[in-house]
Amino acid sequence: MIFNTVWFCLRRTAASLVRNFWLGAASAGMIAVSVAILAAFLLVAVNAGQMIKFLESQVEINVFLSPEAERWELRDRIQSLDGVTSVTFISKEQALKEMAASLGEKADLLTGLEDDNPLPDAFRVRASSADVVPAIAREIEFFPGVDKVRYGQGIVEKIVLIGRWLNVISLGVAALLALAAVFLIVTTIRLSVAARQQEVSIMKFLGASNWFVRAPFLLEGMIIGGTGAIAAVTGIGAAYYYLTLQVARVEKLSLLWFWQPVTDPQVLLPLAGGLLLLGIIMGGLGSIVSIKKYLKV
């Protein structure tokens, strides 16, 4: 008996999908569009986050050493600090060359300084994120043998703030878009269930249990929602894949050096999975909620 009921439900779902093909296709299309918009935005947000992270990782702390510093000991100490990713030694000669290079045309200003180089030796320290830079800088400042610490005060704080803002904004927008997608999915399903209100009441009068009536609608909603979400995720995924190829090509020209498209499956797969679940769950939930009022007969 239970087995029969399950079987009837599956058959009715299949039949209904075939018979209401256009209604279902239109609904799945609407769901696809709304999920696609959400997916595209999430990719943008993920990449923007990556970009900010990359920019942050470019922030350097310049540690100028006093002449009597114990270079290698100091280097190990800095290296062992939390959040430090690399420590590079820049000799005073190297520093002078870099300066000359940066002055370009006006490098002759520095002629004659080679013999009496006024620049100090230095470490160039990179941190895992801009967040921790000020703290690290403050700590290093008090190490013995350290003369001065510089890290572009001002700029770093700005980058950190912009990064935080971007995070908040993109979370907010993502939430809004997700809400919009939920609204679109549920309303679509609701419109398509309303068209079949009579069917529900007839079954109820014939003595059908609520679940007997509901199950095919639930399944149908999940299938329509899932189909829409799959279409969206596949479409946006393909477009994104193509984009990463293009970017890789352009990057060789170093035009987009600051953008490394996120391709880590550990980031992208949960995203895709989440969107699929969104489609399926909202499709099903939309069905159940929409049908509820018609069941009260």
Add this chain to the structure above:
Amino acid sequence: MIFNTVWFCLRRTAASLVRNFWLGAASAGMIAVSVAILAAFLLVAVNAGQMIKFLESQVEINVFLSPEAERWELRDRIQSLDGVTSVTFISKEQALKEMAASLGEKADLLTGLEDDNPLPDAFRVRASSADVVPAIAREIEFFPGVDKVRYGQGIVEKIVLIGRWLNVISLGVAALLALAAVFLIVTTIRLSVAARQQEVSIMKFLGASNWFVRAPFLLEGMIIGGTGAIAAVTGIGAAYYYLTLQVARVEKLSLLWFWQPVTDPQVLLPLAGGLLLLGIIMGGLGSIVSIKKYLKV
């Protein structure tokens, strides 16, 4: 007779809006969401364009003068070039001060140079857009009294390219989103018309002309589409207004110096108008298209 028909159409439209209130409200809601997404993106695109423009306007051409240059004559000549927006004179003393400031800690390198300043006098030229900078630079190069012209070759080309890309991408995305909105609007209207297919065929059998049947649906579609679009434009508009206020506040802290939110009504009003038209026209068109097949009886 014509008058009666028009009057009946208006009455039927009103009645139908009242009687199908939930269907209409749901449809308007879906349309609002899709137009809102489009509207939000358009605002982002407009602002990104503005930002690029601002960054481009910050690009400077440094024109170094030979000592025997006729400063004021040269200045007028540069000023009169197409695309040049400002020309500022930077004396060699000023240039040395700026250099000292930028060297910061290491300014003592320059001590003693005040008396025998090796830097040349210069003009700092700004152009209306980064596009024209290379051309202007090439032209100035051959003016008499000009020693060297520098404008950050490489960087400027990058900014120009990124700007162009951004334009193309945002046009493309806007087109896609507009298509999505059109699809959502038309499909929504189609679902709501399908629910009333029987009504159409009955009227046809009673001898109603196609326009008699169609007109109320057309009007209804336009009203629903228009309502949705108005809701979206108002909502996004209000959110944007609030955002500009916030940005103005933050800007005082010079955190977002590169972003001047677009508030020019000449840009925003056509945008809002276009979106309203989109809602109204697509709502109406969706009705007409959806109803077409039911009219063939």
Add this chain to the structure above:
Amino acid sequence: MLHMFNVTKIYPNNVRAVHDVTLRIRRGEFVFLVGPSGAGKSTLIKLIYREELPSYGQVYFNGRNTLRLKGREVLGLRRSIGLVFQDFRLLPQRTAFENVALALEVVGASGRQIKKLVPEALKRVGLGQKGYCYPSQLSGGEQQRVCLARAIVRNPLLIVADEPTGNLDPDTAWGLMELLEQFNREGTTVLIATHAWDIVNKMQKRVIALENGRVVRDEERGSYGHDL
């Protein structure tokens, strides 16, 4: 007025509902169309107002081939007919009054005419008090009478009623038949598909009997042909 030549209707699922029917109904006639369930009565009626098109043969209405009508001519055809559908076809979201008024609205009648004619028609079918009700608030027989009111309100050239008394008690049914006879006396042609053998037998009008889509009998002053 109505002329059918060798009309055959085969539905897409290959059911031959009407088979080589030739008949002629003259202006001012009162005709009963009888026959067992599934004989093709409703199909024949649908061919008149072009809900269905004949597979073979021709249908002439007022001397014009209905197959060749186009655009506004189809409207003209439908506007000169008052229809009672077997399945009622009332708009569920309009009251009885509005459903009847619709028949006048589509021909562009004035609001004044509507206010006068619709209550009159409703009263004639015995629903003077029910104009404000929606179809879902009416009993089966009441809905059927709203359909009849919608058919007569335009005072059409031809009234075509498909089973107009199936949900009505004998008294009410008789009342409506008399109403239709009165229209007929005033010149309206009337065609009624029905199973009400008692009414057919008593009224002694022309009877066309269908069976399996064919005309098996066509008698002036005929009877239902059923001896209970």
Add this chain to the structure above:
Amino acid sequence: MLHMFNVTKIYPNNVRAVHDVTLRIRRGEFVFLVGPSGAGKSTLIKLIYREELPSYGQVYFNGRNTLRLKGREVLGLRRSIGLVFQDFRLLPQRTAFENVALALEVVGASGRQIKKLVPEALKRVGLGQKGYCYPSQLSGGEQQRVCLARAIVRNPLLIVADEPTGNLDPDTAWGLMELLEQFNREGTTVLIATHAWDIVNKMQKRVIALENGRVVRDEERGSYGHDL
């Protein structure tokens, strides 16, 4: 089996469709419910299977107050009744076969049972060949018979038919009445709202007459009470 005490039904628009009705139908009875159009027959029937709830009074089915049933008990009530709706209520997107099968599916019958019982039921109402048709492809009378097939296929305790022969020719109508009588002889209780005075008069069963929502007559071996 069915027991109504002082039942009154007032619809939200203040129409009093059933007025203080008290009646008792015993297991195995065969009852005709008659009365003019709008008398309240359909409303009374809707009160039995709980499409409508009474405004006042109680309805007992098999000794249980239907107002107090909850959840699965309502299902039990509805499953023991075979219903013919006046407005058919067939699912437009299911074939005749599937519409009838639905009545079995909701009670969890096996596929084998369905394959056996449904064609049988369709055959008994004279639609052995029409199982594959959708309601829109059936004539009015054929749709009505599908409804009847759906009502009898479960072999219910009680058959409640609202105007089951309104769209049927007299021969077919008689055939179905005999079918219902046969069910009745095998123990099924039968309640039929009808306007078919000839059938009522001839069958000499219990007749309950309604008028304006009130029971005005309740006779064993009664007649329609209409002298044509």
